[in-house]
Amino acid sequence: MSPLLPLIEIKDLCKQFPGTLALNHFNLTLQNGEIVGLLGPNGAGKTTAMHTLLGILTPTSGEVSVLGMSPFKERHVIAQNINFSSAYVQLPTNLTVMENLKTFARLYAVPNAKNKISDLLELFEISYLTKRLTGALSSGEKTRLNLCKCLLNDPQLLLLDEPTASLDPEIADTVRKILKKFNQEKNIGILYTSHNMPEIEQLCDRIVFIHQGRVLAEGTPKEVIQKFSTQNLEQVFIKIVRGEYQ
Amino acid sequence: MKQSWSHIFAMFMRYSYLHKRSIPRAFEIAFWPVMELLVWGFVSLYIQQVAHGALSKIIVFLINAMIFWDILYRSQQAIALSFVQDVWTQNIINILVTPLRIWEWIVAAFIYGFVKILIILIILSVLALGLYNFNLIETQGLYLIPMSLNLLLFGGSVGLITSSLILRWGLAAEALIWGVPFLLQPISAVFYPLSILPPWLQVIAMGLPSTYIFEGMRTIVKEGSLSLDYLLLPFFLNIFYFIVSALIFLWMYRQAQIHGRLSKLGMD
Ligand SMILES: Nc1ncnc2c1ncn2[C@@H]1O[C@H](COP(=O)(O)OP(=O)(O)OP(=O)(O)O)[C@@H](O)[C@H]1O
Numbered sequence A: 001m002s003p004l005l006p007l008i009e010i011k012d013l014c015k016q017f018p019g020t021l022a023l024n025h026f027n028l029t030l031q032n033g034e035i036v037g038l039l040g041p042n043g044a045g046k047t048t049a050m051h052t053l054l055g056i057l058t059p060t061s062g063e064v065s066v067l068g069m070s071p072f073k074e075r076h077v078i079a080q081n082i083n084f085s086s087a088y089v090q091l092p093t094n095l096t097v098m099e100n101l102k103t104f105a106r107l108y109a110v111p112n113a114k115n116k117i118s119d120l121l122e123l124f125e126i127s128y129l130t131k132r133l134t135g136a137l138s139s140g141e142k143t144r145l146n147l148c149k150c151l152l153n154d155p156q157l158l159l160l161d162e163p164t165a166s167l168d169p170e171i172a173d174t175v176r177k178i179l180k181k182f183n184q185e186k187n188i189g190i191l192y193t194s195h196n197m198p199e200i201e202q203l204c205d206r207i208v209f210i211h212q213g214r215v216l217a218e219g220t221p222k223e224v225i226q227k228f229s230t231q232n233l234e235q236v237f238i239k240i241v242r243g244e245y246q
Numbered sequence B: 001m002k003q004s005w006s007h008i009f010a011m012f013m014r015y016s017y018l019h020k021r022s023i024p025r026a027f028e029i030a031f032w033p034v035m036e037l038l039v040w041g042f043v044s045l046y047i048q049q050v051a052h053g054a055l056s057k058i059i060v061f062l063i064n065a066m067i068f069w070d071i072l073y074r075s076q077q078a079i080a081l082s083f084v085q086d087v088w089t090q091n092i093i094n095i096l097v098t099p100l101r102i103w104e105w106i107v108a109a110f111i112y113g114f115v116k117i118l119i120i121l122i123i124l125s126v127l128a129l130g131l132y133n134f135n136l137i138e139t140q141g142l143y144l145i146p147m148s149l150n151l152l153l154f155g156g157s158v159g160l161i162t163s164s165l166i167l168r169w170g171l172a173a174e175a176l177i178w179g180v181p182f183l184l185q186p187i188s189a190v191f192y193p194l195s196i197l198p199p200w201l202q203v204i205a206m207g208l209p210s211t212y213i214f215e216g217m218r219t220i221v222k223e224g225s226l227s228l229d230y231l232l233l234p235f236f237l238n239i240f241y242f243i244v245s246a247l248i249f250l251w252m253y254r255q256a257q258i259h260g261r262l263s264k265l266g267m268d
């Protein structure tokens, strides 16, 4: 893959579900090493966009490329180099933490899996959980396990759908720091959704605001806040959703 | 290729872990087959007694039929339950976004089914020998291998179709996992000869690979040998059914991608 190609390029993407146009001529690019926050109210189309990038949802129209490839024709090549985590998707609850990580290490054909797993467990401070059943973990522990799974294959791109949704503020902070560290050291690109505006301001290089399937604002958090003449992203969010803008 | 094996191994182990740790689940592998064997075994002992020797082969027919049916049934279950396992645990998206390909999943599920059924088959043969003096290996001889493989393959295809129904209708179709094989049981002439069926049903029955195996099983018991047709015909039918069921599964998968069903699978 050429280093000049963006990690994600979505052009004019539409996704029609019965009765809902979930994405309406949606555009998005994400460059190497960039953290982009995808913001928008419930039902805006964020998850739909991510699932399309992952190749588990086919677009109604438009172009999608991930690492310069089509998620529908070369899904397994892309899949080897990206990863995904969502607070709403679980690892099998009836397997232990270690069994789950081993399974995914094999699915990603991770070399030297044992070391990789123990490094990641240590990084997220959950080494003590290895023998526990995944279903018996607290939601914060589950989230950290999901993130371990996400980093097993040294991805170039992470798609994170509300990954910190159930974390306490301290762990959420730790998680953000780890993600930032990976982003800086390994130049991983991250597409990130969250309803936590301060988190987005802190973490993201750029934000894309989406409402009813289309992009309404885009830029660095600072630029967007200025453009809407507000103090912070939360006020931007409220302004956009209530339609109080030009 | 090396990657494919890693993927297949991953999924095989993912299903096997469940039995490794949990005693009830290890037990579950053999529980129902053993219960069935007990019931059918005693039923045939009773029939034999009542018939005063006139039906001396009934015990062989019934127990053999029951064991063979179990191969088909458990094979279907192994495939369908493997698939639904990840739907139940809301893990299906995690799996689908890995480099795993659908054919690798199918191979892994078939191997898992094969191992599981091998274990069941060993337990049942030993029990049938101990309890009813029924020797499966002696009765069927070397035919046992191609016959079992045919049943295994057919069960697998039925399992794939069952999984397709779950892809389409989600957990609302869950009951079909246990129900679908029983659609085939009466037609496959499991416990009685094909000739018992009305002629029009016989025609349908001849389209199922399982019918030839159950007919063949009884022929071997009666005559001690079997024409090769009873093994080859179902084999060709099996290839056909496997291709068709894999295509149906793939098609349902594509449909699920279009209609956004994959992310909603475990939710209803
Ligand atoms: N599989 C589906 N079938 C039908 N409609 C769907 C499906 N998935 C999403 N939708 C609809 O598409 C729209 C976008 O949903 P999506 O899940 O992408 O929103 P979101 O931005 O992720 O919202 P949230 O912040 O609540 O997670 C919603 O109106 C939703 O009801």
Ligand SMILES: [Mg+2]
Pocket: A046, A047, A048, A161
């Ligand atoms: Mg969402």
